[in-house]
Amino acid sequence: MSKTPKSEVLAKPAQSRRVTTRAAGAPKATPKPPANRAERAAERRAAIVEAALDEFIARGFAATRLDDIAKRAGVAKGTIYLHFKDKESMFEDLIRTAIVPLVGRMHAPPPPGATVRDAIEGFALAFMQEIASTRRGDIVRLIVAEGPRFPAIADFYYREVVSRGLAGMRALIEAGIARGEIRHQNLARFPQIMVAPALIAVIWQSLFARHAPLDAIEMFRVHLDLIFGERRAA
Amino acid sequence: MSKTPKSEVLAKPAQSRRVTTRAAGAPKATPKPPANRAERAAERRAAIVEAALDEFIARGFAATRLDDIAKRAGVAKGTIYLHFKDKESMFEDLIRTAIVPLVGRMHAPPPPGATVRDAIEGFALAFMQEIASTRRGDIVRLIVAEGPRFPAIADFYYREVVSRGLAGMRALIEAGIARGEIRHQNLARFPQIMVAPALIAVIWQSLFARHAPLDAIEMFRVHLDLIFGERRAA
DNA sequence: AATATATGACTGACCGGTCAGTCACCGTCA
DNA sequence: TGACGGTGACTGACCGGTCAGTCATATATT
Incomplete structure (x- = not known):
């Protein structure tokens, strides 16, 4: 009784990712993006925390959507789950912090x-x-x-x-x-x-x-x- | 297409509907079984209000499920909508009351x-x-x-x-x-x-x-x- | 190349709201 | 008095939208 894997295909969008010409030479020339990976990750986490606090404060726990947090933080929803286990523990972490x-x-x-x-x-x-x-x-x-x-x-x-x-x-x-x-x-x-x-x-x-x-x-x-x-x- | 009306019986708690001999003189003589339609409706509304308050207090607005309110009030979900426009206005009514x-x-x-x-x-x-x-x-x-x-x-x-x-x-x-x-x-x-x-x-x-x-x-x-x-x- | 990191389309459960159907009640009429 | 049909309170299966959480894919770093 597995679900029919029928229309698995249909949804594929174009998805042409702009490759950003990547001029030769400057490998380090990251103009805005601050620094190494760990730092950038920490920044993302901070952005998530910031955004999540705003949303939770404005809407309360249950009514807050993770999509909104992600959008506000300028991050994909999946990224949130790289830093927090789930919505509930994220909320507790947040408040504690x-x-x-x-x-x-x-x-x-x-x-x-x-x-x-x-x-x-x-x-x-x-x-x-x-x-x-x-x-x-x-x-x-x-x-x-x-x-x-x-x-x-x-x-x-x-x-x-x-x-x-x-x-x-x-x-x-x-x-x-x-x-x-x-x-x-x-x-x-x-x-x-x-x-x-x-x-x-x-x-x-x-x-x-x-x-x-x-x-x-x-x-x-x-x-x-x-x-x-x-x-x-x- | 109505579903087989088979076990329509089960869910009805005892509730033997007293027919209230309806003695001519005493229209008020309804001892336990509430009374006429309007009165019973008012009772149901009261039960909903009571249940809803408990649920809202325990869970907050967003996390409260109307199914739970209905169950606690001993009422079908649809009944709630005979008394209140929607969840939001119900909440406001409730608090006001x-x-x-x-x-x-x-x-x-x-x-x-x-x-x-x-x-x-x-x-x-x-x-x-x-x-x-x-x-x-x-x-x-x-x-x-x-x-x-x-x-x-x-x-x-x-x-x-x-x-x-x-x-x-x-x-x-x-x-x-x-x-x-x-x-x-x-x-x-x-x-x-x-x-x-x-x-x-x-x-x-x-x-x-x-x-x-x-x-x-x-x-x-x-x-x-x-x-x-x-x-x-x- | 290999690995770490990020993405966002996707899934499935959940829940607010609806509505066709049921039946208890009531007034009315024979 | 009995019984009959209209009424509307009540029901709960159902529908459609929403959203937490997943994962195959894409990108960046070493």
Whole structure:
């Protein structure tokens, strides 16, 4: 009962591949194409990652087509499978890769000479500028969206970002309490509170900014005023 | 060409159609077997809505199969199309319908005799119990997840829930400021801050509760302490 | 030439949407 | 009262489009 191999032929298109005259002499004269194979392969991979992130962010996991990723990356679909096992593991790889740079910032250096408030404020400023208002923020949203369907990603994100970030934040809060900058000891039990407005900002940007722009940085400052007391006279 | 009507019987679960003697007087006396056609249709629609919500919450829009919804609702796929135009508008209808009950609570009654803090705390308590820890919370997450792909839903949600909710919250905050319960006037500019921990709780429940349970209510109380001052000695 | 890399046409499974057919219900009439 | 025909809610096999993943072929590199 094998399938009739009937019309195997028909589809052959012309396929005259332009050979690019290939002027004699210059073998190395690769003008644009950067460098050796490995490098070019790495570049292609990077292009795929870039394109895939854009597509996944814009459409979510299930609705993203690999054809679109390939087209956006300027690559054939088969090339994707030279770098990734399948769509699912590609998605997980992608998110993991994209998260790493987020973690870098998380090692909050214990406040050197500045106040704890300054440390947190600088931190929040960086977060708002580098994450909330960029594509990185969409990655956070993507995790919220697809997390339940990709427990592995949710776990990874919790381990690598959430638990570390909260631990760092807790340390800062305790330092603030020890120094007398923060009066509410209970805050150390819920570092989430410190971070909450940042998450609000991320979500707001991608859902409601069109309707009502939100000055995320100013909001965070007001939030810090609640915790540390007013900065200056209103 | 109709297929042999042979085993037409099998799929019908018991469902012995009670003929409901149809006593003249009592048209309402339908005990178990629902009722007339219209009523049964409404029940089916409700079953579809219920099933669809579960599926959409579990899988997201794109990955949800209408066959699964039909199976879960105990209905044929075609039946879905008697009630909804297509998958997309069904999703939008669903979310809209599911949001409405959320809005009911939003009409924060101006604090009658109680303090503003009590009003907000009661409000938050209800939110945490009725939303954050139930399927309604997943609906909020679903909006965050699919919002960018369904601007109509994001718009609707902003109009019906976010803007109203924030307006109500702002009113409460201003009342609190007027009464001297709240010292930070700037808080009225960012009612989002008041609400932020609630959103955190919703997200936490569906992503990280397995790793680290979060006492959302206690967190919110601590948050209120920041705003209103400590309730009592720690 | 031999090998590594890239391509994109192709396949097959899957799924949204359709529609001809069925049958429970209801009003009506003898 | 009984039974009969019209109605429309319901069914599920089917169709056609879509898309993840494959692989024979083509190109680049050594």
